Amino acid sequence: MTRRVATLDDVARAAGVSLQTVSRVLNSPNKVAARTQDAVHKAMRELHYVPNRSAQLLAGKVLPAIGLISASLTLHAPSQIAASVKTHPQARGLDVSIAMLNQADYGALQAALAECRAQNIGGAIVNLPLESAMAEQLARDNPDIHCLFLDVPPDSDVASLLFDHQQGCRAIVDHLWGLGHREFGFLAGPESAISARLRLHAWRDALHRNGGHQAITAFGDWSAGSGFIRTVEMLAQQPTLSAIVVANDQMALGVLSALAQLDRREISVTGYDDTPDSQYFQPALTTVAQDFRLLGERAVALLAEPARHHHRLPTRLIVRQSTAPKASAAPRDTLIAQIKALARQL
Incomplete structure (x- = not known):
């Protein structure tokens, strides 16, 4: 038997309210007390009520919504942020309009905000790597839309919500330094990515603070494949590396694969993000956790604040089996021969 639609x-x-009150909650929630909104949303959930969007649009009613302008959702961090941003507004009866851009092109960003404007959306979360000048210009050119930026330099004159990369990166380097590691490889993300640059600078600062200077740097593209290739290249340049610090978990997966093929499992590896799969890598990955659920919740809440405040979210180190005290080095000639053999296969 088909259940009647609520x-x-x-x-x-x-x-326990009037029909007019329910309509205001759907179309003008700012005019309804929070307690009344909660009661209406609770009733909608219990009754599995689904708004008739076509009828609302034909009637000229405005659907309360927020915008999300995101990088590719094929990457872990943007997909997790998008999922969280979708979840929290829905609990409040809001819709989310998502625009996914391949790159941070100003024209494409303006077009995405124009689409938000066409839908009467007054607030947008921008999760693309933007330099300060572009983010600030975007905010100036669209004063009617409150933009909250998730991937900009910390000193940008815009509203931003960022993770504390200094905290996470310092914890990684301090952890490895305490295990006796002194020769580091830093595998950063693309040089165009703001978060990748921030993490690289924070790693270097933490290393220098500990009195270390032995580190080589490579840049990947966030993929496991680039992690594999860059690992072979770094070890060819510096066979005695004892620790590789990686800018995300996906590249760290490629690093671990390369080290397994080279039989260099004694090298410690750290990641960044704490993806759900990282604890099942072989070995389980030591990494920095970023709470994307909290990021989405805070981002949605901050859209109601028009001020250009800078907000930071904490990170925390998750220690697993991919890091260990520095092991005794194998003979240099043996290491070089192993690396050259693998390089010929690439």
């Missing part, structure tokens, strides 16, 4: 009248009766 109507607005059903929602009003279950919430």
